[in-house]
Amino acid sequence: MPTSRYATPPIPFATEKRWTNWGGNQSCSPAFTVRPRNEQEVLDVVRFAIREGLPVRAAGAGHSFTPIVQTGGVLIDTEALTGVTGVDTETHRVRMLGGTRLTDLGDVLWDKGLSLANQGDIDKQAIAGAVATGTHGSGIRLGSLSSTVRWVRLVTGHGEIVEIGEDNLRELHAAQVAIGTLGVIVELELQAVPRYHLAEQITYPSWQETVSGWQENIANHRHYSFIWCPHNESAALYELPTPADTSMVDRCYTKRYQAIQLSEPDQIVTAEGARRDRAYRVYAGGFMIPFHEMEYYVPAEKGQDAVTAVRDLLLHQHTDQRYPLEVRWVKGDEGFISPFYRRDTTVLSVSGAPGTDYWPYLRDMDALLEDFDARPHWGKIHFLTPDRVRRIYPEYDAFVSVRRRYDPNGVFLNDSLRRLFG
Ligand SMILES: Cc1cc2nc3c(=O)[nH]c(=O)nc-3n(C[C@H](O)[C@H](O)[C@H](O)COP(=O)(O)OP(=O)(O)OC[C@H]3O[C@@H](n4cnc5c(N)ncnc54)[C@H](O)[C@@H]3O)c2cc1C
Known part of the structure; x- marks a missing residue:
């Protein structure tokens, strides 16, 4: 896709930069790769993509083995969207930016008397990337990281910022595991537990x-x-x-x-x-x-x-x-x-x-x-x-209807995700 067909993104960008996942079995060459430093830059770049008719995907740490990051449009590298933004020591709730790596949470939460309830085999993932796919550890009494999500703030396919919280459980349950198809998660809140x-x-x-x-x-x-x-x-x-x-x-x-x-x-x-x-x-x-x-x-x-x-x-x-x-x-x-x-x-x-x-x-x-x-x-x-996705997920239709509400034109779909959730 010749990049010159498009206007210039509103934040620094690289063109035709190859993206490859950790396992080396997935890759793509987006027209533009950007690394926004804050929510406004995410918003500006998603609006730019919508104007230019370009699809958008966000990348966390690239630790997925499936084609769920790839795009020929705008790839949003979330590495600079990092940091804990709020801690409530009464309710044990923690807010953080979507690109925050799990490995960067431990010390910060511990100093506030908190821990994540469970973690998986590694701690290299970005939190929004991890919850997007239902990342989990082991323990029959412990849910996945996604199950602890209580609120998200995202930039949707309308180019707007939207918050989804516990006052709208239907949409929260769609957002808890959404493979990035509702929009770019800029911030989210997790239920943590007292440190242990x-x-x-x-x-x-x-x-x-x-x-x-x-x-x-x-x-x-x-x-x-x-x-x-x-x-x-x-x-x-x-x-x-x-x-x-x-x-x-x-x-x-x-x-x-x-x-x-x-x-x-x-x-x-x-x-x-x-x-x-x-x-x-x-x-x-x-x-x-x-x-x-x-x-x-x-x-x-x-x-x-x-x-x-x-x-x-x-x-x-x-x-x-x-x-x-x-x-x-x-x-x-x-x-x-x-x-x-x-x-x-x-x-x-x-x-x-x-x-x-x-x-x-x-x-x-x-x-x-x-x-x-x-x-x-x-x-x-x-x-x-x-067909199989529909069969194994009883709430598939509810998920797709929420996805379409947040992104009716499929800005956040790639070929693989359109086939399953279009
Ligand atoms: C060595 C290794 C060990 C692993 N161990 C475990 C384990 O113990 N348990 C387990 O369950 N899984 C495990 N995984 C899988 C891994 O946790 C998931 O694939 C996870 O999604 C990867 O997170 P990431 O930050 O690398 O996200 P990526 O792979 O970069 O992205 C995953 C998805 O999230 C989307 N996304 C990323 N950021 C955002 C954002 N800000 N807003 C919206 N969407 C976004 C992407 O578009 C993509 O669809 C492992 C993987 C590897 C390679």
Whole structure:
């Protein structure tokens, strides 16, 4: 698309700058890439795009594996829209700008006596990017980050600033997980909790031991998750430390976290695998070796059968696949297109190695889990068709009607999102 056809954006921009995601499996060359520093600049640039007939997408930290950031129009890099804008220590509510990275929240909230209720495997995402896809950690009594969203302030496809809060639950439930299709979230409010410390316990049980302790582990820990390894080298692909004298074949790397009271600094323990520290420091993390991940969610009551079936798939059919199977739990919520909509969930995630043909494996995984009423992570590889989205999300029509109200001309849609939500 020749950039010269368009007027000049109202804020500094780059042209034809290539955007690529963390995993290296998604990229695009937007006509204009901009990095607004405040809400007014977001508003100005969205209005510019509307005038010029250009589509708009926002980018967080680029940690999604699906085509949900791509645009040939205006890409809004949200990196400069960062910072906590308000804390209510009575209600434990926190406001922040949409580009704020999770890793930048920990210290600020702790100093105010607060923590996020739960976090995922890494803390590199932008908060608006994380909630856009329903990002979660593990814990059957703990919802996703999106489920804690109580208010958003966004620039819509009308080029206006709109606030959505608890006085309009229908629209709030549409906004909690919206994959950026209602507009650019400039600010949002989350329900946090009083700050807490965590004690970490990492163990390496066999598959049989994991099965025996299934319900007890889910019920009796604040966070419980495991990573089942089909091969000896599987754990290393997720950079997991393992004991030198134990084969990891058909064995799990298991994480258990409990909230504890401890006094700082003398009772802090930083030894990997047995940490006792502030919650956000225990959650902190990232990965250095890229992978291409697929993550599906099944009702928790079907979780054990689904995990057993995927283990069988890896042991008997796709024996060449080396990446492990990660298993987690998430509490149900009310987001219209949240994968956890009204159901407590078991999470199954697998990965393919970049540069290899992992598609037959992922397609078999998709077909297998469809029989367990699976819903996919919006930010991880999936095979959803418009019909299937409609079938698995009872509030699909309500979501699309809110989306159309906020963005009737599809300014915030790209090809992939138009197909599913146009
Ligand atoms: C190594 C790794 C580990 C991960 N671990 C987990 C995990 O433990 N749990 C889990 O659930 N997921 C996990 N994910 C997935 C990840 O959390 C999600 O894909 C998340 O959406 C990425 O956030 P981001 O800031 O990178 O957003 P991006 O990928 O950049 O964007 C995601 C979506 O948000 C939209 N968006 C971004 N900013 C805004 C804004 N300001 N307004 C409106 N829309 C916006 C984008 O347009 C896009 O549609 C992991 C991913 C990786 C690569």
